[in-house]
Amino acid sequence: APARTAIIAGNWKMHYGPRMASSFALEITPALGKLLNEYPYLLCILCPPAISLSAVREVLDALLFERIELGAQNMHFEEKGAFTGEISPLMVRELCTTVILGHSERRAYFGESDELVNRKAQAALSHGLRPIVCVGERLEEHEAGKTEAVIRSQVQKSLANFRSERACDVVIAYEPVWAIGTGKACPGEDAQRTIHLIRELYADMYGGETANAVRILYGGSVTSANIAEYVTQADIDGALVGGASLKSDFVEIVRKSI
Numbered sequence: 001a002p003a004r005t006a007i008i009a010g011n012w013k014m015h016y017g018p019r020m021a022s023s024f025a026l027e028i029t030p031a032l033g034k035l036l037n038e039y040p041y042l043l044c045i046l047c048p049p050a051i052s053l054s055a056v057r058e059v060l061d062a063l064l065f066e067r068i069e070l071g072a073q074n075m076h077f078e079e080k081g082a083f084t085g086e087i088s089p090l091m092v093r094e095l096c097t098t099v100i101l102g103h104s105e106r107r108a109y110f111g112e113s114d115e116l117v118n119r120k121a122q123a124a125l126s127h128g129l130r131p132i133v134c135v136g137e138r139l140e141e142h143e144a145g146k147t148e149a150v151i152r153s154q155v156q157k158s159l160a161n162f163r164s165e166r167a168c169d170v171v172i173a174y175e176p177v178w179a180i181g182t183g184k185a186c187p188g189e190d191a192q193r194t195i196h197l198i199r200e201l202y203a204d205m206y207g208g209e210t211a212n213a214v215r216i217l218y219g220g221s222v223t224s225a226n227i228a229e230y231v232t233q234a235d236i237d238g239a240l241v242g243g244a245s246l247k248s249d250f251v252e253i254v255r256k257s258i
């Protein structure tokens with residue numbers, strides 16, 4: 001058996017309200033469920049908009065597909081309070097196993113810092129949620145040869161101060177910003193090199209055993225045509241998929257990850 005159970009997560013971003021989410025989930029989950037039943041070393045996580053989580057939860061519960069999990073795309077770190085428009089870890093936990101945190105769109109458009117992302121990730125862990133913490137360099141940083149420095153800083157800040165026994169429950173997504181939604185996917189070998197660096201940095205922070213157990217995903221213009229390039233790399237444990245997770249191609253991505 002592979003050492004680390006792979007993950008294919010679909011980030012639906014701001015697409016599909018409750019009705020569309022429900023019908024799309026009904027469309028893809030029978031095929032997904034069948035694939036996952038045949039192959040226990042892969043986990044699939046659907047991440048619809050917060051308002052559509054209940055609708056997708058109902059579909060998954062009715063079809064009894066426990067190995068297809070549900071994730072939120074963001075959350076606040078507090079349990080409750082006067083935070084209009086936000087959702088809390090307790091609320092997410094009622095429906096989900098997972099929460100995406102620090103997506104580059106949250107960082108770019110909503111001003112989320114490494115420190116905020118870290119606080120949210122710590123809240124997720126202490127509420128039994130699996131955080132998928134996103135890191136990745138921007139185009140100008142990439143072109144200036146700063147990828148390694150940027151990743152080092154994001155990893156050290158966003159992934160800091162976890163209680164050591166929880167640090168292996170974190171999932172890290174390496175998503176170069178220039179590859180997200182652009183069709184310009186990062187070549188598999190380059191993604192492997194950066195993800196290996198992330199694993200080394202994580203080892204410095206939490207020890208080799210934890211770093212060996214933590215799942216690190218690639219994200220950025222993944223489709224069924226290029227997924228094999230990533231899942232065959234030694235340090236890449238799956239993918240965080242945006243655009244292609246909104247279509248039946250997502251089922252093909254899962255099929256090709258097996």
Ligand code: PEP
Binds near residue numbers: 011220222242
């Ligand atoms: C994402 O939003 O996390 C992502 C990787 O998007 P896309 O697959 O569309 O590039």
